[in-house]
Amino acid sequence: MKIRLRVLGLAFLGVWVAGFAVANPKPAPDPAVRAPVLEAQYAPPAEAVEAHVLGRGETLSEVLTRAALGGPDLSSLVLAVREQVDPRRLLPNTSILVRRWTESGSPRTVEVSLNADSTVRLSRNSVGWTGQMVVTPTVVDTVYLAAVLGEGGSIYQAVLDHPGVELPRKERESLVWQLAHIYGWKLDFSRDIRSGDSFRVVYQREARPDGTSRASRVLVAEIVNQNTSLPAVFYDAHGDGGDYYDEKGRSLRLQFRRYPVAYPRITSNFNWRRYHPVLKRTRPHLGTDYGTGYGAPILTTADGVVSFAAWDGGYGNLVKIDHGNGYETRYAHLSRFQKGLRRGTRVKQGETIGYSGATGLATAPHLHYEFRRFGEPVDPRTVRLPAAPPVPRSQMEDFRLLTEQRAILLSAASLPQPEGPLRADALLAADALLEADALSTN
């Protein structure tokens, strides 16, 4: 599903620079609000609502039958659902609301909630059932935060306590998590942050009427850590969802993730002289072992091309990935490969390439991970890892222009803040920029 929202700029000299999504017109005013007031009368509710939940392994037809919508209604209902969504792809615990006329007990509408944003609403007319996809409207907000950390202060607490912004607590936590992720290779929030450090963030989000986000993104941020400025500008250089760069277009990430599993637990380190438990002799251990249990997803540590995915002696089921510039990673003892993975498959960093096991020379399920440079095994935990690719030279002009605009946005989240968090002039400039720059979600 691809929704693109165009944003009309609309500045408030308060907290928000808010834009309204033109794609979602305002709801019509409720006629009841303007109708003349009548004497209160007792009237039984016109409809009764029943809630049903799709059980694990249950089909939509089964739930509908259980809800007394079998018989002639059933095929028409299922057909109407199928026009909007494949009923076989409904997840367990999908909620299905049936509204009936109280008088006759006959069904009026059926609502199938696909997720927080989308509901299939089915209604009955004289010929049968028709379906409609109802999508929750959203507005695009741009939120500015800035703070100087005092003694014992943390970015987490400063974002959580930030005055003057209307963000639910969950959103604030998710924003800190996003920041920690963006700066993950440069800073450890729990260790490196000092009193006197500061941060500024411009955060854009698509908000639902209940205040939760459908999508959100840090557009630009700056952390000043022990007098060193660390800017982060979001830019989509490769058309693959974008990344964060410093003001010179250098990636904030390293090319390789540190760990090939989600919950790393190292059971054996890189070691030129190790006693091998299966071979019962000293043999160099040219990789790192991660205790994983059986069937844990194995994640590639960098973008690359699969150069090998097959059985290889003591390695058991082995995947090798070529990352260019002489870098190669190996993932051994897998119980199975990811479906469709073969020599020549392109993989993205963090993609699941297989599942842990104990194939080949292994006494228990674990992942044996190797990192090689020009064929030479090196310890990935001590080697100096290369940075992820910078903004390509051909896009530097575009990136420089964006960075200038982002710097203006950032100045709207200015420090210090004697009368509120925003400066009017900076806000107006920021607003003009945002008009041309809508958040798009995929």
Ligand SMILES: [Zn+2]
């Ligand atoms: Zn090993």
